Amino acid sequence: MNTPGKPKPSWRQWHVLLLVLAIVLVIALLVVTAPW
Known part of the structure; x- marks a missing residue:
């Protein structure tokens, strides 16, 4: 959490x-848009 570099969990969460x-x-x- 303290590392200001690349937060890997956050990146993964964002992509998911x-x-x-x-x-x-x-x-x-x-x-x-499906014609019911």
């Missing part, structure tokens, strides 16, 4: 968060 967010967004878009 972005990936999950992108997947959720794509699914939501598909659900909204």
